[in-house]
Amino acid sequence: MYMPKSLKKGETEQKMEYLFYLFIFIIGIVFGSFYTLAVYRIPKKEDILHTHSYCPECQHKLGFLDLIPLFSYAFLRGKCRYCGKKIRPRYFIIEFISGCFFVALAYLMKFNVENLTAIKAIDFSFMVLYFTYIILMAGIDKENRQIQKGVNIYGIAISIGYMIYLYIIEEPSIYRYGIYLMFSIVCLGLDSITFRKYAKHTYIYGLIITTIIMAIFTGEFVMYETVLTVLLAIAIYVAIKKIQNKRKKDKEPVFQKMQIGYMLGIANIAFFLFVMFCQRTF
C-alpha cells in the first residue's frame, strides 16, 4: 500500500508523543510515591530522604517490589506483604492523581516532543516544585490540621528560585511578586518570634504565606478565585453548622476544625488547570 512520507512521519511523531506522556506519567507517580511518604513523615519529624521505607503497622522494612508506585498496591491488593494489614487507598490515589496531574500539566503547557526547549523544561520543573509544595501543605493539613512551617519555608525557597528565573527571562510581574515575597517572609518571621505560643495564629500565618506562594506561582487571578471560593465554602459550612448547633444547643468550635489549607490547595490546583485549559483552547 502506498503511504505518503509525511503521514508516516506524523505517525512516528504521534507515537513519540504518547511515549513522552507515558514517561511524564511515570515521573508523576514516582513523585506521588514520595508525597505519600513525606506527608506521613514530615509531621513526625522523620527523615524523608534517607531512612528506608517501612510498613506503619508491622514496621517491616519494605523491599524494592513493595515500593513500585501504583503496581505494588495493585499486585498486593492493598495489603502489606508481611503482616497482611490493609494499606490505605490514599497511597494509590495520591500516586495516580499525581501522575495524571503531571500529564495534564505537560499537555496544557504545550510541553511535548516537538518543543522540548530548555525554557519549557524549566517552566515545567518549577510547576512540579510548586505542585510538590501544594500536595505536602494540603496533605499534612488534611491529616493533622496544621500548616507545617518547614513546608512553607520550602515554598518560600522555591518562590525565590522562581523569582530569580522570572528576573532572568525579564518577566514584568517580578516586582509585584517581589513585594509579596517580602511580605511572606515577614509573616514567617512574625510567626516564629511573636506568636509562638498561640497555635491559632500560627495556622493563620501559615495560610497567609500559602496564599502568597499561590499568587507567585499561579498568578493573582487564580489566587483570588481560590481564596473567594474557599471563603464561600467556609461561610456556607459555618452557616449550616450554626443552624445545626442551635438545635443541639451545644457550641462546638467550627473554625478550629476546618482544614483550610487543604481546601485552598484543591481549589488552587483546580482553578489553575482550568485557566490553563481555557488559555490553550481559546
Ligand SMILES: [Zn+2]
Ligand atoms: Zn505490615
